[in-house]
Amino acid sequence: MEEFFQQLTNGLAVGGIYALIALGYTMVYGVLKLINFAHGDLFTYGAYLGLTLLTSLALTDRLGFAMGVLVLALMVMGLVAVLGAILERAAYRPLRQSPRLSAVVSALGASIFLQNTLMLIYGPRFQVYPDNILPAATLNIFGLYLPLMRVLIVLVSVLMMVGLYLFIQKTKIGTAIRAAAIDQDAARLMGIDVNRVIMLVFLVGPALGGAAGLMVGLYYGQINFTMGWIYGMKAFTAAILGGIGNIPGAMVGGLLLGVIEALGAAYISIAWKDAIAFCVLILILIVRPTGLLGERVADKV
Amino acid sequence: MKQKLLAAAAALGLAVSVTAGQAADTVKIGLMAPLTGSWASEGQGMKKIVELLAEQQNAKGGVSGKKIEVVTEDDGGDPRTASLAAQRLTTQGVAAVVGTYGSSVTEASQTIYDEAGIPQIANGSTAIRLTEKGFKRFFRTAPRDDEQGRMAAQTIGKLGFKKVAILHDSTSYAKGLADESNALLKKKGTEVVFFDALTPGERDYTTILTKLKGANPDVVLFTGYFPEAGLLLRQKKDMNWKVPFIGGDATNNADLVKIAGQEAAEGYYFLSPPQPQDLDTADAKNFLTDYQKKYNELPPSIWAVLAGDGFRVMVAGIAGAKSTDGDKIAGYLHKDLKNFSGLSGPISFDAKGDREGEVYRVYKVDGAGKFVLQKL
Numbered sequence: 063m064e065e066f067f068q069q070l071t072n073g074l075a076v077g078g079i080y081a082l083i084a085l086g087y088t089m090v091y092g093v094l095k096l097i098n099f100a101h102g103d104l105f106t107y108g109a110y111l112g113l114t115l116l117t118s119l120a121l122t123d124r125l126g127f128a129m130g131v132l133v134l135a136l137m138v139m140g141l142v143a144v145l146g147a148i149l150e151r152a153a154y155r156p157l158r159q160s161p162r163l164s165a166v167v168s169a170l171g172a173s174i175f176l177q178n179t180l181m182l183i184y185g186p187r188f189q190v191y192p193d194n195i196l197p198a199a200t201l202n203i204f205g206l207y208l209p210l211m212r213v214l215i216v217l218v219s220v221l222m223m224v225g226l227y228l229f230i231q232k233t234k235i236g237t238a239i240r241a242a243a244i245d246q247d248a249a250r251l252m253g254i255d256v257n258r259v260i261m262l263v264f265l266v267g268p269a270l271g272g273a274a275g276l277m278v279g280l281y282y283g284q285i286n287f288t289m290g291w292i293y294g295m296k297a298f299t300a301a302i303l304g305g306i307g308n309i310p311g312a313m314v315g316g317l318l319l320g321v322i323e324a325l326g327a328a329y330i331s332i333a334w335k336d337a338i339a340f341c342v343l344i345l346i347l348i349v350r351p352t353g354l355l356g357e358r359v360a361d362k363v
Numbered sequence: 364m365k366q367k368l369l370a371a372a373a374a375l376g377l378a379v380s381v382t383a384g385q386a387a388d389t390v391k392i393g394l395m396a397p398l399t400g401s402w403a404s405e406g407q408g409m410k411k412i413v414e415l416l417a418e419q420q421n422a423k424g425g426v427s428g429k430k431i432e433v434v435t436e437d438d439g440g441d442p443r444t445a446s447l448a449a450q451r452l453t454t455q456g457v458a459a460v461v462g463t464y465g466s467s468v469t470e471a472s473q474t475i476y477d478e479a480g481i482p483q484i485a486n487g488s489t490a491i492r493l494t495e496k497g498f499k500r501f502f503r504t505a506p507r508d509d510e511q512g513r514m515a516a517q518t519i520g521k522l523g524f525k526k527v528a529i530l531h532d533s534t535s536y537a538k539g540l541a542d543e544s545n546a547l548l549k550k551k552g553t554e555v556v557f558f559d560a561l562t563p564g565e566r567d568y569t570t571i572l573t574k575l576k577g578a579n580p581d582v583v584l585f586t587g588y589f590p591e592a593g594l595l596l597r598q599k600k601d602m603n604w605k606v607p608f609i610g611g612d613a614t615n616n617a618d619l620v621k622i623a624g625q626e627a628a629e630g631y632y633f634l635s636p637p638q639p640q641d642l643d644t645a646d647a648k649n650f651l652t653d654y655q656k657k658y659n660e661l662p663p664s665i666w667a668v669l670a671g672d673g674f675r676v677m678v679a680g681i682a683g684a685k686s687t688d689g690d691k692i693a694g695y696l697h698k699d700l701k702n703f704s705g706l707s708g709p710i711s712f713d714a715k716g717d718r719e720g721e722v723y724r725v726y727k728v729d730g731a732g733k734f735v736l737q738k739l
Contacts, residue, residue, distance in 0.1 A: 069573055069574075072569040076570075188590055278566055282566040288564070289564070292565060323570070327574065328574050332571050333533065
């Protein structure tokens, strides 16, 4: 039983990261019906920018751990958001009126471009975050070993997701995003600047992805220019699992995928972990083709 | 054009054998090494080592009362160049051939030497198949790829671990090593409580570590590469789990300590052929001093030193067989050469020509992140 709960917490920490990245996929899909394949690479940029800023500005030395990481996170999120907006402007806006497939190809191209740029700048070797930045405390709750950082990862992810949910549901801008997701032409007729809404989506999604990248870098330490691919793949799966285009769906899908992976590995086989996760995905899609919380997507179309 | 070249080469070979006939008071030993190409540094090291050893042996009177002459040919680290180099060496009347480095390069030359009846001793070729073809005059001073599994099982036994967990990453190298160690450990009666694979390239291995911990092993044998090993060590430390880890030579990389962090990497064991400066026999120490005196540097790698061992073995073979006949030398090496004192440790050969002594050593990471050779 103890091992079950330990694996559950392991899965939640991984799932929290998946969910944060999945939000970027799902928001873009909701508004543009486009799978932004470069999103995983924006996540990698978050990890690399975090490393560069951390080592060059020595933020944690100057401001202390909590303040330093907070400032670092804001800087990384801001920079990755700008990168996301540039990506939209350069790779997607010129193709807004083209067939959807052209935009998907453009997304794949952007992904390759971003990945290789990173390799040229930082080199193909593994980069490592400096040691001893994080407090290495481990909580021991009822015999469960919970490294403090894992708890923080889950908490921060959930906080960001809740914040995003409230932003979309309760604010005027959020309403505009939802309106553009339902029908862009009708939204335009209602006086909503759809281009600005799309730009905003490309600011918020990458910012969350960048934050996820920073957390992965800070906690796992080792980063590499191809790591966005595997995380992007998993997050994309999570978005579909929860119902793509649906924000609570991405959160549920991400956390669920993390937990399924952890429990599948724990009780069936580690080597078959990914296969188990994808089997569950297929089963869920057979029963609910729109994903777990995906009804509203069906309404939209 | 090609024919002309061949004719020229044949004429040259003839000329050389004529001179060889005149100087019958020397014993010729061939060296086939990658003097050019991407492995050139290895090849140059092999040449320097063999030449120095020949010089020293001649100062002691050579072999069977005759001076030794080293004939070097460049194989370019390329199978096609190697077959030409092998043909040139066979026409020059060499009694034995030392070399070479790459497995595929050695493979291209095996048949040529075999047909010429010349014994060959490879120094860097670890592919298993080379000694599975039934060549009676082929030997190697390099360990075989499956030797590492044997060493892993033996080390685990020596360190006194009773319950072992084995983790690989599904690559052919790592899985091969894991399977080999698993079979050997089971044969020795060591309990293998866990055997599974992780997915390389991921970041979070806590699920696997939690499951491993549940199996309660005394030691974890990880046969994959250093990026995953580093993450495993780091996350193991976060879990407050103090089990020792042992890895294969794919984790012999300075980045391992960077990824894991010094504190988490401390106490990590891995198997690897020794670095030349870690060779501990008296012969090796003297030789390294001489080498540094002559060339002002250390040998490039253990593989170059193994070429030196190949040369010494062949000299011992010629002296022991009291003949330069290929079959007699090979027969002596197979049957009579036991625990020959090589630079890289004791050398004996089995019926296939594989080395019986241990080449792999155990290293442990110390508190400063240095790799320290262990005496077990």
